[in-house]
Every structure is written in structure tokens, then in C-alpha cells.
Amino acid sequence: MFMQKRERFDTVFKYLSEFILENIELGIIGLLLPNKEILNETVALSKEFGLLPNDALIATTCKFYGVSRIATLDKDFEKVLFLEVLHQAP
Incomplete structure (x- = not known):
């Protein structure tokens, strides 16, 4: 059960990381x-x-x-x- 949750977390984390980095590169998200x-x-x-x-x-x-x-x-x-x-x- 733990590994299933961990795999889902890893998938979501990877998606969010890529989404955020892509939007920073596009200038949509800025860093303060x-x-x-x-x-x-x-x-x-x-x-x-x-x-x-x-x-x-x-x-x-x-x-x-x-x-x-x-x-x-x-x-x-x-x-x-x-x-x-x-x-x-x-």
C-alpha cells in the first residue's frame, strides 16, 4: 500500500516539477x-x-x-x- 501511494506521489511530483519549471522558462511564473x-x-x-x-x-x-x-x-x-x-x- 505504501509503495502505491509513493508511486502516485512521485508521479504527481514529477508532473508538478515539470509544469513549474516549464512555466518559469516561459516567464509565466516568476521567482521572488x-x-x-x-x-x-x-x-x-x-x-x-x-x-x-x-x-x-x-x-x-x-x-x-x-x-x-x-x-x-x-x-x-x-x-x-x-x-x-x-x-x-x-
């Missing part, structure tokens, strides 16, 4: 890279909103690049005042 300013602000944001470091890095990167909406299942981002969390429609 952290920099020194973002990394310095991440600690303050983590403390301000009580975020784990990786969540704070995501939020700070969004703020730096002017991203105001985020699609996530992580409810911690709802504490971040400058981000609108997009929820899946019922």
Missing part, C-alpha cells in the same frame, strides 16, 4: 528571491506577528515585492495585516 533587506526584516516580522521563521520570510518577501494576496492553507498568515489570505471556495 530574498535579499539582505528581506532577511533583516524577517526577524522583526516574525516577532511582530508571531510567525515561524519560514512563514515570516514568505510574508516579508511578499511585502518587499508588493504582493498583497497569498493563497495558503496556513492560518498563521491571517495575522499578517498587509496580506489578504485567499481561501478555497466551499
Whole structure:
């Protein structure tokens, strides 16, 4: 049973990886890279909103690049005042 699930996961992961890489190459998906300013602000944001470091890095990167909406299942981002969390429609 485990191997069947693992094989399905591997298939989906391979498809998504290829899809994402292809769309990056086509310029459809862009990467927002952290920099020194973002990394310095991440600690303050983590403390301000009580975020784990990786969540704070995501939020700070969004703020730096002017991203105001985020699609996530992580409810911690709802504490971040400058981000609108997009929820899946019922």
C-alpha cells in the first residue's frame, strides 16, 4: 500500500516539477528571491506577528515585492495585516 501511494506521489511530483519549471522558462511564473533587506526584516516580522521563521520570510518577501494576496492553507498568515489570505471556495 505504501509503495502505491509513493508511486502516485512521485508521479504527481514529477508532473508538478515539470509544469513549474516549464512555466518559469516561459516567464509565466516568476521567482521572488530574498535579499539582505528581506532577511533583516524577517526577524522583526516574525516577532511582530508571531510567525515561524519560514512563514515570516514568505510574508516579508511578499511585502518587499508588493504582493498583497497569498493563497495558503496556513492560518498563521491571517495575522499578517498587509496580506489578504485567499481561501478555497466551499
